Amino acid sequence: MAFINENYLKLQAGYLFPEIARRVKAFADARPDVASRIIRCGIGDVTEPLPAACIAALHKAVDEMGVRETFRGYGPEQGYDFLRNAIADNDYKARGVDIDPDEIFVSDGSKCDCGNLLDIFGPGNRVAMMDPVYPVYVDTNVMLGNAGDPDGKGGFDKLTYLPCTAENGFVPELPKEPVDLIYLCYPNNPTGAVATREQLQKWVDFALSCHAVIVYDAAYEAFISSPEIPHSIFEIPGARECAIELRSFSKNGGFTGLRCGFAVIPKTLKGYRRNGETYPFHALWLRNHTTKFNGVAYPVQRAAEALYSPEGKAQVKQLIAFYKENARLLKEALSSVGLLVNGYADASYLWVRGPSGATSWDLFDRILQHANIVTTPGSGFGAAGEGYFRLSAFNSRANIEEACRRLVDPVLFTPFK
Numbered sequence: 001m002a003f004i005n006e007n008y009l010k011l012q013a014g015y016l017f018p019e020i021a022r023r024v025k026a027f028a029d030a031r032p033d034v035a036s037r038i039i040r041c042g043i044g045d046v047t048e049p050l051p052a053a054c055i056a057a058l059h060k061a062v063d064e065m066g067v068r069e070t071f072r073g074y075g076p077e078q079g080y081d082f083l084r085n086a087i088a089d090n091d092y093k094a095r096g097v098d099i100d101p102d103e104i105f106v107s108d109g110s111k112c113d114c115g116n117l118l119d120i121f122g123p124g125n126r127v128a129m130m131d132p133v134y135p136v137y138v139d140t141n142v143m144l145g146n147a148g149d150p151d152g153k154g155g156f157d158k159l160t161y162l163p164c165t166a167e168n169g170f171v172p173e174l175p176k177e178p179v180d181l182i183y184l185c186y187p188n189n190p191t192g193a194v195a196t197r198e199q200l201q202k203w204v205d206f207a208l209s210c211h212a213v214i215v216y217d218a219a220y221e222a223f224i225s226s227p228e229i230p231h232s233i234f235e236i237p238g239a240r241e242c243a244i245e246l247r248s249f250s251k252n253g254g255f256t257g258l259r260c261g262f263a264v265i266p267k268t269l270k271g272y273r274r275n276g277e278t279y280p281f282h283a284l285w286l287r288n289h290t291t292k293f294n295g296v297a298y299p300v301q302r303a304a305e306a307l308y309s310p311e312g313k314a315q316v317k318q319l320i321a322f323y324k325e326n327a328r329l330l331k332e333a334l335s336s337v338g339l340l341v342n343g344y345a346d347a348s349y350l351w352v353r354g355p356s357g358a359t360s361w362d363l364f365d366r367i368l369q370h371a372n373i374v375t376t377p378g379s380g381f382g383a384a385g386e387g388y389f390r391l392s393a394f395n396s397r398a399n400i401e402e403a404c405r406r407l408v409d410p411v412l413f414t415p416f417k
């Protein structure tokens, strides 16, 4: 008799984005007359082609794979040196941050890293979650039994929720009690907020005071415009002793379909054994990675490396500027109908407060039905997201301009009963 992992049965519904896709399909099937008008601003999936530097690197690497002398089989599980060195030099050394290439683990993306990382944390860790939050952090903890049971309010009874509200600028207060694992994401998905150096320093100091680990998701780092905002948690003194950073090439290089990202685990980050001795998480993750993973495809790693070439950097800059202009246009349209819009300045998401009385799913339905635009309901990211919706700026300019025209229809945001 094979037993199932019953924790999966505690997961609230389908994963948010497939659930949205299901509802959009149902709408499109019911209304074939408008199906082709649907503009998708729900999931944060890129629309623009890969940078030319990546395409050239991919072609070259594929050609190498076709020749005996340059063919490559299994690569190093943690990633090729050429990519780890490029990351260490450009993402860290260039910003005055000391990260050794050996502390970088190349993977097939941050979503997988988020979930897989939990393997190296023992059972019983007290977990602090921002609310609203990228659902993968919560769901993967639920799957492992770290989250407890549904609390009847859309959350889980063993998680420490950190409300991120307009009042605190979407950067949460420190928990009242010590915790062991803290998820932070800046620039934030879904609110688009950023955290200042001072705010992050408070979190690092707090984590050090309770020997906790911060999982810092910096997947949207390329969208930071404000010069004073840190791009990495490791810019904060003390973070090497309390943080893991996750990065992705999905949103800067447009790798959502190519798949590549990385985790940084400093060798100085220690966890605790039950007997009180410390043990480096780096060693555990190395063991995990080399046991469960055979590395990212060689051509994909070459494409990621190309993002750090002078041409690659210029092309990424252009891509980011393109999506940020989309965000600005959306912000302008939504503000013109009196809505409160957060996020667009340093992120690819707009976090929009709906009119009073509207639940997030009310807003989702109304905007889909009347404007044929797909949004993401704020409550899908947690109870504190209720009443909000998220718009993704990842889209073609033509779609964004059309979305802006439709979003200013006053019918959309009249008060709900």
Ligand code: MLT
Pocket: 042, 043, 044, 045, 111, 134, 189
């Ligand atoms: C989102 O829309 O929140 C993201 O695309 C999800 C992801 O990156 O996995």
